[in-house]
Amino acid sequence: MKVRKDDTVLVVRGKDRGKRGKVHRLLLKHERVLVEGVNITKRHVRPRPGVLQAGIVERETPLPLANVILICPKCDKPVRVGFKFLEDGKKVRVCRSCHETID
Numbered sequence: 482m483k484v485r486k487d488d489t490v491l492v493v494r495g496k497d498r499g500k501r502g503k504v505h506r507l508l509l510k511h512e513r514v515l516v517e518g519v520n521i522t523k524r525h526v527r528p529r530p531g532v533l534q535a536g537i538v539e540r541e542t543p544l545p546l547a548n549v550i551l552i553c554p555k556c557d558k559p560v561r562v563g564f565k566f567l568e569d570g571k572k573v574r575v576c577r578s579c580h581e582t583i584d
């Protein structure tokens with residue numbers, strides 16, 4: 482996977498284009514990603530037993546994986562990701578911009 486939990490990503494498509502955020506959750510089956518502070522929608526929640534927060538609740542909605550790109554923690558730029566194998570056979574991500582290992 483190019484993007485993992487706790488990565489910082491840049492939104493490149495949609496209404497939040499240009500925003501940065503941390504990956505909270507990956508929904509691989511749906512090829513979507515939940516990013517902190519991005520793609521917030523307001524939902525109206527009726528007060529009823531068991532609901533702690535009624536009224537208008539803001540929450541993040543997952544966005545398509547294709548709408549985000551990884552920000553390299555080493556060079557702090559939105560980058561393309563490559564892969565390479567270490568000597569012990571482990572597959573790691575590599576920044577195509579600064580050529581640093583990302584994992």
Ligand SMILES: [Zn+2]
Nearest residue numbers: 553556576579
């Ligand atoms: Zn880099």
